Amino acid sequence: METEFTPITSLLGGALIGLSAVMLMATYGKIAGISGIIFRILPPVLRKESIPVGILFIFGLLLAVPLWNLFFGDIERQAVSDNYFILGVSGLLVGFGSSYGNGCTSGHGVCGLSRGSIRSLIATFSFMFTGFLTVYILRNILGL
Amino acid sequence: MKYIALLLSGIIFGVGLILSGMTNPLKVQNFLDLFGIWDPSLAFVMGGAIFVALPGFWLVQKQKKPIFNESFDLPKSKDLDFRLIFGAGVFGIGWGIGGLCPGPALTSITFFDIGIYIFVVSMLFGMLITKKIVK
Numbered sequence: 001m002e003t004e005f006t007p008i009t010s011l012l013g014g015a016l017i018g019l020s021a022v023m024l025m026a027t028y029g030k031i032a033g034i035s036g037i038i039f040r041i042l043p044p045v046l047r048k049e050s051i052p053v054g055i056l057f058i059f060g061l062l063l064a065v066p067l068w069n070l071f072f073g074d075i076e077r078q079a080v081s082d083n084y085f086i087l088g089v090s091g092l093l094v095g096f097g098s099s100y101g102n103g104c105t106s107g108h109g110v111c112g113l114s115r116g117s118i119r120s121l122i123a124t125f126s127f128m129f130t131g132f133l134t135v136y137i138l139r140n141i142l143g144l
Numbered sequence: 145m146k147y148i149a150l151l152l153s154g155i156i157f158g159v160g161l162i163l164s165g166m167t168n169p170l171k172v173q174n175f176l177d178l179f180g181i182w183d184p185s186l187a188f189v190m191g192g193a194i195f196v197a198l199p200g201f202w203l204v205q206k207q208k209k210p211i212f213n214e215s216f217d218l219p220k221s222k223d224l225d226f227r228l229i230f231g232a233g234v235f236g237i238g239w240g241i242g243g244l245c246p247g248p249a250l251t252s253i254t255f256f257d258i259g260i261y262i263f264v265v266s267m268l269f270g271m272l273i274t275k276k277i278v279k
Contacts, residue, residue, distance in 0.1 A: 003170055007185060015160070134236065135173055
């Protein structure tokens with residue numbers, strides 16, 4: 001099913017993500033990479049200071065949907081799959097891959113590229129390429 | 145004040161994800177459907193984010209230290225190794241299958257939907273595997 005092309009709201013939403021990343025860098029000197037933030041608060045924790053930073057930032061993320069609902073109403077959301085097995089496999093690959101590769105869309109794709117990191121550029125090419133390839137295979141070869 | 149800054153950063157990040165369409169898995173998957181029903185919106189998300197973060201980081205890093213911390217905590221590695229490329233590649237496969245990456249997945253927890261919980265728990269498990277094998 002097609003989704004509407006939304007250049008303006010996507011650009012503005014992206015700008016907010018960028019603003020948040022700058023805030024985190026300005027206040028705590030940290031990269032707003034979500035996989036890294038989660039990874040550092042999972043046991044065993046190497047540095048205790050990661051815990052309050054991670055927990056509060058994540059708590060903020062969790063408040064976004066209720067606050068949005070309160071002020072702007074419903075959020076458009078269409079699940080790709082309601083198959084719990086597929087969701088589980090997808091989550092496992094996302095969790096392992098992003099932590100093993102030291103970053104996800106936010107850490108490499110937004111923060112890393114904005115810092116001019118070559119590592120992040122290579123990582124972004126890698127996950128974009130496999131992402132495109134995966135959806136191509138799912139939709140055109142497997143017909144899902 | 146310290147803690148409010150963190151909470152606010154999280155809220156702004158989450159609202160940005162919602163506004164941009166990243167919490168809609170179908171929209172993400174359609175962005176990845178380059179040769180099908182391509183929805184280029186997510187390229188604008190990345191563009192908007194970098195447009196703000198690139199000059200923002202540049203300005204911030206000219207300061208001696210962050211406001212509430214002793215020093216900047218930045219990745220030091222420069223290696224373009226197997227781990228980086230393989231990890232990112234595996235992440236991309238999972239991202240393509242479910243249309244969710246870590247930020248939108250956490251933000252979506254408050255949609256209170258069982259599918260999201262299964263995704264998030266599996267994601268945490270995947271990260272624990274990395275913790276186990278990386279010393």
